[in-house]
Amino acid sequence: MAEIQIKNVAKRFGEYQALSDINLTIADQEFMVLLGASGCGKSTLLRIICGLETATEGEVWIGGRRVDHLAPKDRGIAMVFQNYAVFPHLTVFENIGFGLRMQKQPNDEVKRRVERTAELMHIEQLLGRYSGELSGGQRQRVAVARALAMEPDVILMDEPLSNLDALLRLEMRAELKGVLAESNTTAIYVTHDQVEAMSLADRISVMHQGRIVQAATPVEVYRNPAERFVAGFIGNPPMNFLPANRADAGKWTVAGQTYDGPHAADGSVEFAIRPEDIAPAESGLPAKVRLIEPLGAHLLVTCDVDGTMFRAVLESDLELKTGEIINLAPHADRIRWFDKSTQQAVA
Amino acid sequence: MNARLLPYVLIAPVTAFLCVFFLYPFFLVAQQAFTTGNGFTMDNFREVVGYWKFPISMRNTFLLALAVVPIQLALSLLMATMVNKMKRGRDLVLYVWTIPLGISDLAAGIIWLAIFEQSGFLNSMLHGLGVVDQPTSFLSYQNLTVVFIAIMLAEIWRATAIMLVIIVAGIGLIPKEYYEAAEVFGASPWKRFVKVTLPLLRPSLQTALILRVVLAFEVFAVVAALGGSTFPVLMEQIYENQFLLQNSGTAAALALIVLAISIFFTLIILRALRVPKGATI
Numbered sequence: 001m002a003e004i005q006i007k008n009v010a011k012r013f014g015e016y017q018a019l020s021d022i023n024l025t026i027a028d029q030e031f032m033v034l035l036g037a038s039g040c041g042k043s044t045l046l047r048i049i050c051g052l053e054t055a056t057e058g059e060v061w062i063g064g065r066r067v068d069h070l071a072p073k074d075r076g077i078a079m080v081f082q083n084y085a086v087f088p089h090l091t092v093f094e095n096i097g098f099g100l101r102m103q104k105q106p107n108d109e110v111k112r113r114v115e116r117t118a119e120l121m122h123i124e125q126l127l128g129r130y131s132g133e134l135s136g137g138q139r140q141r142v143a144v145a146r147a148l149a150m151e152p153d154v155i156l157m158d159e160p161l162s163n164l165d166a167l168l169r170l171e172m173r174a175e176l177k178g179v180l181a182e183s184n185t186t187a188i189y190v191t192h193d194q195v196e197a198m199s200l201a202d203r204i205s206v207m208h209q210g211r212i213v214q215a216a217t218p219v220e221v222y223r224n225p226a227e228r229f230v231a232g233f234i235g236n237p238p239m240n241f242l243p244a245n246r247a248d249a250g251k252w253t254v255a256g257q258t259y260d261g262p263h264a265a266d267g268s269v270e271f272a273i274r275p276e277d278i279a280p281a282e283s284g285l286p287a288k289v290r291l292i293e294p295l296g297a298h299l300l301v302t303c304d305v306d307g308t309m310f311r312a313v314l315e316s317d318l319e320l321k322t323g324e325i326i327n328l329a330p331h332a333d334r335i336r337w338f339d340k341s342t343q344q345a346v347a
Numbered sequence: 348m349n350a351r352l353l354p355y356v357l358i359a360p361v362t363a364f365l366c367v368f369f370l371y372p373f374f375l376v377a378q379q380a381f382t383t384g385n386g387f388t389m390d391n392f393r394e395v396v397g398y399w400k401f402p403i404s405m406r407n408t409f410l411l412a413l414a415v416v417p418i419q420l421a422l423s424l425l426m427a428t429m430v431n432k433m434k435r436g437r438d439l440v441l442y443v444w445t446i447p448l449g450i451s452d453l454a455a456g457i458i459w460l461a462i463f464e465q466s467g468f469l470n471s472m473l474h475g476l477g478v479v480d481q482p483t484s485f486l487s488y489q490n491l492t493v494v495f496i497a498i499m500l501a502e503i504w505r506a507t508a509i510m511l512v513i514i515v516a517g518i519g520l521i522p523k524e525y526y527e528a529a530e531v532f533g534a535s536p537w538k539r540f541v542k543v544t545l546p547l548l549r550p551s552l553q554t555a556l557i558l559r560v561v562l563a564f565e566v567f568a569v570v571a572a573l574g575g576s577t578f579p580v581l582m583e584q585i586y587e588n589q590f591l592l593q594n595s596g597t598a599a600a601l602a603l604i605v606l607a608i609s610i611f612f613t614l615i616i617l618r619a620l621r622v623p624k625g626a627t628i
């Protein structure tokens with residue numbers, strides 16, 4: 001059992017507030033992805049959980065034990081470092097077996113586990129090499145194998161697949177998820193790749209400027225962003241935003257069209273819709289087509305609605321010309337509203 | 348200019364300098380060692396090796412190297428690790444520790460002589476504290492162990508810093524992520540030192556050890572100041588042959604023997620601490 005609880009954690013580097021008010025519970029055997037832009041504090045949070053960094057405030061609990069004061073090795077964790085940290089003076093075999101050797105496991109057990117994890121990461125033919133003789137991607141897989149070989153309760157991974165080519169990454173991703181599910185490991189996985197986050201996660205924690213702005217299932221994060229930042233960060237292309245004017249109680253005028261919305265003061269909310277949740281119709285938001293990009297199955301159409309840039313993903317058999325004005329109707333149940341001052345979603 | 352030639356042109360002045368001031372004198376020394384009035388001979392070598400003081404000075408030189416170098420290695424590793432852990436005042440401590448480097452070895456010998464002499468600091472202190480009734484002569488031929496220890500202390504005080512600076516620089520080159528990885532995977536501080544620091548420090552250890560070992564076989568001024576003729580070493584024999592006996596042939600032969608010993612140990616150190624291909628940081 002390795003549930004992770006992070007309570008009120010904050011971290012300051014001198015004056016700089018790297019993390020603030022982090023509260024997160026990760027269930028036993030859950031696969032949690034930390035997603036956020038570069039510099040938002042993902043690595044810092046991971047390093048606090050594993051004990052390489054101490055939090056300025058707050059507590060970390062793993063498996064019902066408070067671990068803040070424990071050394072990293074006593075926390076039942078293994079970690080894949082963002083910069084690999086594969087030992088240059090040891091062969092791949094000894095690198096993968098490093099933690100097991102430190103635990104004084106017998107030789108044949110070390111051999112068995114090293115070979116099994118190496119096979120999993122497709123590096124069994126590299127076992128005799130030194131890290132200077134490996135590519136970045138191979139080194140990264142050695143780092144993952146070294147963590148897996150420990151068979152830890154909790155595995156922390158800091159962008160472990162960032163250096164692999166697209167195909168290998170897809171394959172490793174699936175394999176990693178399978179291995180971790182099978183071994184009942186609780187995983188925290190850091191990435192800034194949202195596709196990776198969506199495909200791997202049981203839950204995603206979206207981080208922004210040292211805070212967790214939303215922690216929910218991938219579908220929830222995608223469908224119901226808790227904050228305007230999440231809506232603009234997740235999805236490619238991200239959500240569209242349009243200004244809204246109050247027409248009546250719970251009615252809002254957006255680019256001349258009226259939609260049902262929250263009960264709020266005038267001018268205090270924004271209208272938001274995903275590019276996929278739009279279809280051409282008889283009546284809808286009047287959009288002037290600026291750019292048409294065929295994506296294969298779909299067309300990515302960039303238009304101008306009410307002076308604001310607006311993107312729509314439309315059927316590819318549509319006949320469109322730039323400069324043309326079309327009407328785009330949003331699916332009513334996919335419309336979201338955000339409070340302009342608090343940036344929070346409002347119903 | 349031709350890009351392939353350029354490097355050679357650029358190193359030409361240094362090469363010429365080395366040839367004129369090092370290689371040429373070296374050949375002269377070799378010539379002196381292997382010749383007497385009438386052509387090639389091994390007589391000089393036979394003479395110096397047969398001299399009764401030769402085995403003693405050889406033994407003394409090796410004993411001193413064996414006693415001093417390992418202690419200096421351990422000390423400089425310890426000091427370097429401590430310095431590297433310091434956040435503030437690191438440079439100041441390093442400067443203080445390297446002061447002995449700026450003092451010539453003869454001066455160092457004289458400083459330690461001032462401590463151990465019959466009328467020196469140590470005697471005055473012991474006398475003042477009432478530990479001894481009257482000043483004793485520590486550095487006499489009856490007290491060879493004390494002479495040896497005094498020389499050891501002076502050598503350690505004088506020449507540890509030369510290893511220290513090299514090792515401090517080497518430790519600074521090891522990325523801290525390796526220590527973090529080792530820590531997360533369960534290595535204690537001692538294990539991290541043995542499993543991460545030492546292996547990654549091999550290139551610096553090579554340089555430091557070679558420099559120090561070669562210097563250890565050239566020990567002279569400190570020994571002369573503290574031990575005088577009670578503790579003969581190889582370098583002292585060279586001095587004696589050259590300036591007292593006025594025999595440059597035998598002096599040259601001894602110099603070549605010291606050179607051979609130095610080369611031998613350099614090769615051993617290079618081999619023992621070599622880094623496999625692909626295993627560098």
Ligand SMILES: Nc1ncnc2c1ncn2[C@@H]1O[C@H](COP(=O)(O)OP(=O)(O)OP(=O)(O)O)[C@@H](O)[C@H]1O
Pocket residue numbers: 013016018036037038039040041042043044045082192
């Ligand atoms: N030791 C430190 N001292 C001072 N500031 C630090 C330190 N470590 C991290 N920071 C700062 O904290 C912030 C968060 O860093 P962190 O490494 O956690 O980002 P990240 O989300 O992992 O980014 P990336 O995706 O680029 O790896 C950054 O602005 C960084 O400059």
Ligand SMILES: [Mg+2]
Pocket residue numbers: 042043044082158
């Ligand atoms: Mg990071």
